Amino acid sequence: MDLSSPELKRAPVAAAAPHTAPEAPAADPNGSEILVRCLQAENVQFLWGYPGGAVLYIYDALYKQNTIQHVLVRHEQAAVHAADGYARATGEVGVALVTSGPGVTNAVTGIATAYMDSIPMVIITGQVPTPAIGLDAFQECDTVGITRPIVKHNFLVKDVKDLALTLKKAFHIARTGRPGPVVVDIPKDVSLKTAPFHYPETVELRSYNPVRKGHGGQIRKAVHLLLQARRPYIYTGGGVILGNASQELRQLADLLGYPCTNTLMGLGAMPASDPKFLGMLGMHGTYEANMTMQNCDVLLAVGARFDDRVIGNPAHFASVARKIIHVDIDPSSISKRVKVDIPIVGDVKEVLLELIAQIREAQTRTDPAALAAWWNQINEWRKRDCLAYKPSLDVIKPQMVVEKLWQLTRDRDAYITSDVGQHQMWAAQYYRFEEPRRWINSGGLGTMGVGLPYAMGIKLAKPEADVFCVTGEGSIQMCIQELSTCKQYNTPVKIVSLNNRYLGMVRQWQQLDYGGRYSHSYMDALPDFVKLAEAYGHVGLLVEKPGDVEGALREAIALKDRTVFLDVRTDQSENVWPMVKAGKGISEMLLGSEDL
Numbered sequence: 001m002d003l004s005s006p007e008l009k010r011a012p013v014a015a016a017a018p019h020t021a022p023e024a025p026a027a028d029p030n031g032s033e034i035l036v037r038c039l040q041a042e043n044v045q046f047l048w049g050y051p052g053g054a055v056l057y058i059y060d061a062l063y064k065q066n067t068i069q070h071v072l073v074r075h076e077q078a079a080v081h082a083a084d085g086y087a088r089a090t091g092e093v094g095v096a097l098v099t100s101g102p103g104v105t106n107a108v109t110g111i112a113t114a115y116m117d118s119i120p121m122v123i124i125t126g127q128v129p130t131p132a133i134g135l136d137a138f139q140e141c142d143t144v145g146i147t148r149p150i151v152k153h154n155f156l157v158k159d160v161k162d163l164a165l166t167l168k169k170a171f172h173i174a175r176t177g178r179p180g181p182v183v184v185d186i187p188k189d190v191s192l193k194t195a196p197f198h199y200p201e202t203v204e205l206r207s208y209n210p211v212r213k214g215h216g217g218q219i220r221k222a223v224h225l226l227l228q229a230r231r232p233y234i235y236t237g238g239g240v241i242l243g244n245a246s247q248e249l250r251q252l253a254d255l256l257g258y259p260c261t262n263t264l265m266g267l268g269a270m271p272a273s274d275p276k277f278l279g280m281l282g283m284h285g286t287y288e289a290n291m292t293m294q295n296c297d298v299l300l301a302v303g304a305r306f307d308d309r310v311i312g313n314p315a316h317f318a319s320v321a322r323k324i325i326h327v328d329i330d331p332s333s334i335s336k337r338v339k340v341d342i343p344i345v346g347d348v349k350e351v352l353l354e355l356i357a358q359i360r361e362a363q364t365r366t367d368p369a370a371l372a373a374w375w376n377q378i379n380e381w382r383k384r385d386c387l388a389y390k391p392s393l394d395v396i397k398p399q400m401v402v403e404k405l406w407q408l409t410r411d412r413d414a415y416i417t418s419d420v421g422q423h424q425m426w427a428a429q430y431y432r433f434e435e436p437r438r439w440i441n442s443g444g445l446g447t448m449g450v451g452l453p454y455a456m457g458i459k460l461a462k463p464e465a466d467v468f469c470v471t472g473e474g475s476i477q478m479c480i481q482e483l484s485t486c487k488q489y490n491t492p493v494k495i496v497s498l499n500n501r502y503l504g505m506v507r508q509w510q511q512l513d514y515g516g517r518y519s520h521s522y523m524d525a526l527p528d529f530v531k532l533a534e535a536y537g538h539v540g541l542l543v544e545k546p547g548d549v550e551g552a553l554r555e556a557i558a559l560k561d562r563t564v565f566l567d568v569r570t571d572q573s574e575n576v577w578p579m580v581k582a583g584k585g586i587s588e589m590l591l592g593s594e595d596l
Helices: 006-019 031-041 054-062 075-092 100-117 143-150 160-175 188-192 216-228 236-242 246-256 287-295 348-361 367-380 400-410 422-431 451-461 480-488 503-511 530-534 546-558
Strands: 046-049 069-072 094-098 121-127 152-155 181-187 232-236 260-262 277-280 296-304 325-329 343-346 413-420 466-471 493-498 539-543 564-569
Touching: 031 054, 046 451, 054 121, 054 181, 054 188, 069 451, 075 121, 075 451, 075 480, 094 100, 094 216, 094 232, 094 246, 100 143, 100 181, 121 160, 143 152, 143 539, 152 160, 152 503, 160 181, 160 260, 160 451, 160 466, 181 188, 181 564, 188 539, 216 296, 216 325, 216 343, 216 348, 232 246, 232 287, 232 493, 236 246, 236 287, 246 325, 246 451, 260 287, 277 287, 277 422, 287 480, 296 348, 325 348, 367 546, 400 422, 400 480, 400 493, 400 546, 413 422, 413 451, 422 466, 422 503, 451 466, 451 480, 451 493, 493 530, 530 564, 539 546, 546 564
Parallel strands: 046 069, 046 094, 094 121, 121 181, 152 181, 232 260, 232 296, 260 277, 296 325, 325 343, 413 466, 466 493, 493 564, 539 564
Antiparallel strands: none
8 A cells, every 4th residue: 555645645634624623713913014914015025124123023023924035234324225226226116124213314315315316115114102202212203204305205103003004005105106205104012013904906095196198288289399399309317217218218219310318317218329319418418418408499308307417507598598398297397497388297108108199190390401400510519529538558547447347348237326426427428328227326315325235226136137336435435334235145246436535526626616625525544445345255356557447347247246346546636527517507518627
């Protein structure tokens, strides 16, 4: 007889079944378990956080599950930045978890960074028990009050019965309309109390109903104006990236044959190799992009907000007559800084699709002679070759490092993060992005220290991709402790530090506007970054000669499973050109030291 027979194995169980005691009804989950179930319902894969007293019940619930990977960072600011980087690269909602008091205040910079760049995030914060709120309890702060100016919305959950619905609302608000961070503040007693669990499939908010479809009449006006243009221009920002509308933008530009520019946050929406792309515009934009912006007669602005770093002085920008069409999901962004002629509120992808459809059906077309003359003028501006720089055999030019990085990774699945400063602008200018969501940096808030956490978040989401953090010796030290996180969670990112021993952008401004008085912009007593990287268990490479740059980058790429820190000693005197000084107009550019 075969004792392993399935029939024999099942028989005793079947016979015994009638005699087993009925199972007790499952107990209601506590608030922490409800939170975890809500995150699971939202298909959250990664959660970046740091534990503390107010969130220990939540951490206990996380310990009991295995579908969400929690990443223990070394500072709460990095938790939010890493979740932010993940969201930027994937388009999904990033999620972070911090404790009350200093956990919240440490996270504020990350929340504000995400808010300024409209990144979909949910930040879960611990709070002291509800009876202690307002009594200056240990590690208490007014989370709702502190974060109100830097979130799309925030919630304080006082009843565990409201927790699931609140989280549904949080994710819905974060990802719809103009995206943004949402804070959910959970008192410790709420995370312990129990309630029946129900996570709604959908949610409706009476006071929140973002418009998706653009107004048909406004779109018809826009089409008419675009086809009548003699000097047209398409200007796009981060909204095209966030709205996943890059393909629609490319279709529109191809259909019309019009020149196009991207803001710092919009790079990759148009391929850098496309001849219609004029490069980035703004304070450190190309000569041709800025001159075209100032001299066009019809401007189509899509998912951009005419901020100060893009148009410079609004009065100077308004000195040239032009008609402006502005497409944005957020009505408050339209005519905020620049008065527009045809506002279109709606999802940029939906509006672009309707624009394309109507242009194809239109009976008229742009005057080809006028468009050809406009392109001739643009090509004359292009001849200035504003991004040219003098190569050197003696010192490493930072522009050359970025160009080499682009040459070595342009055919690879690569993501580039940056911190903030000169290195950020050089990366934006010299790395030629072909696809969206490959350039991850802090635009609106200009936050130093984001580059490494961004890279960690992306590497977890895209483990097979090459993830490079282009940084400086100033920025990298703000979150350098996250090298420990890289080691623990095996996120082998590559750090390219353009080390000029200065807070480079501060030094550049001090040189140009403050008489060369370099007040506290020189980085003294720097660590040995190679030894520091090795102390964290990584690979460190010192690069001091121009001829060694390519070899070091190749070695970093080849070390696929190791985090590599390249300490690249660059020219201390190099400045970012072109440059529009504060208070000047967009076409009043300095193209080099000869213009000083």
